[in-house]
Amino acid sequence: MTVENLVDEVLQSPKYRTICPAFVRRVVEQEFPRHPNPKAAEKAVKNKLHQVGGAYLGGSMPYTKWLKALIEVENDDGRRHICQKIMQNHTSTKERLPILETFYQGVLADIAPITSMIDMACGLNPLAIPWMPLTPDAEYYAYDIYRDMADFLHACLPVFGMQGHVQAQDIGQFRPPEKVQLALVLKTLPCLEQVDKTVSFNLLNALQANYLLVSFPVRSLGGKNKGMVANYESRFMELISETDWQVQRFEFATELVFRVKKC
Numbered sequence: 001m002t003v004e005n006l007v008d009e010v011l012q013s014p015k016y017r018t019i020c021p022a023f024v025r026r027v028v029e030q031e032f033p034r035h036p037n038p039k040a041a042e043k044a045v046k047n048k049l050h051q052v053g054g055a056y057l058g059g060s061m062p063y064t065k066w067l068k069a070l071i072e073v074e075n076d077d078g079r080r081h082i083c084q085k086i087m088q089n090h091t092s093t094k095e096r097l098p099i100l101e102t103f104y105q106g107v108l109a110d111i112a113p114i115t116s117m118i119d120m121a122c123g124l125n126p127l128a129i130p131w132m133p134l135t136p137d138a139e140y141y142a143y144d145i146y147r148d149m150a151d152f153l154h155a156c157l158p159v160f161g162m163q164g165h166v167q168a169q170d171i172g173q174f175r176p177p178e179k180v181q182l183a184l185v186l187k188t189l190p191c192l193e194q195v196d197k198t199v200s201f202n203l204l205n206a207l208q209a210n211y212l213l214v215s216f217p218v219r220s221l222g223g224k225n226k227g228m229v230a231n232y233e234s235r236f237m238e239l240i241s242e243t244d245w246q247v248q249r250f251e252f253a254t255e256l257v258f259r260v261k262k263c
Contacts, residue, residue: 245261
């Protein structure tokens with residue numbers, strides 16, 4: 001079996017077929033030489049893809065049904081309710097639901113309104129647009145590794161009156177060309193480091209944004225608090241220690257947040 005064969009094999013699996021092929025290829029190229037036979041390599045690749053993305057998904061994702069509901073709902077309160085229900089299907093956005101009413105308003109109040117935004121490894125977070133202090137004509141550019149999720153969210157942007165796009169990309173390698181006021185990197189860096197330990201600073205440095213909103217989970221997916229706040233805070237401050245970036249810290253019940261002013 002070759003690298004090409006293994007990429008094709010993984011992309012034929014129902015669980016991984018909608019992942020951006022470039023990302024699958026990068027994981028395959030990394031794992032293939034590390035294992036004595038193709039079966040072991042395939043298992044390692046799928047384990048890695050699960051750690052980075054699959055572990056956060058809630059099973060069936062009826063995107064067509066969800067989009068129809070969002071388009072047909074007649075008022076903003078109803079649309080918010082539907083968004084909240086959909087966001088329960090991704091662990092990252094589900095964890096943020098209890099603090100959603102205060103999260104964006106709290107950390108962005110003094111730099112609002114936001115006119116342009118990048119959302120890296122977005123998951124279902126674009127469905128939180130109704131809670132964000134965005135201008136009516138704001139530009140929103142979001143990226144994730146799942147092609148079907150990106151297509152769904154891209155179709156949702158007009159529902160929220162947003163300009164921009166949602167695309168599937170290899171988040172660890174892709175660098176957005178957009179220049180924006182704010183870039184979201186929410187609970188993303190630990191996942192990306194599963195594949196590339198050097199990715200975090202390179203990504204943050206490359207984002208063409210005046211401000212970054214970088215966050216970390218305060219508990220594991222299993223619900224355990226293993227000193228994660230102190231660990232992530234120490235690692236993040238070390239990561240940016242040689243920059244002149246200005247940092248503000250916010251701590252919520254489910255998330256540790258750093259707002260970074262780059263320029």
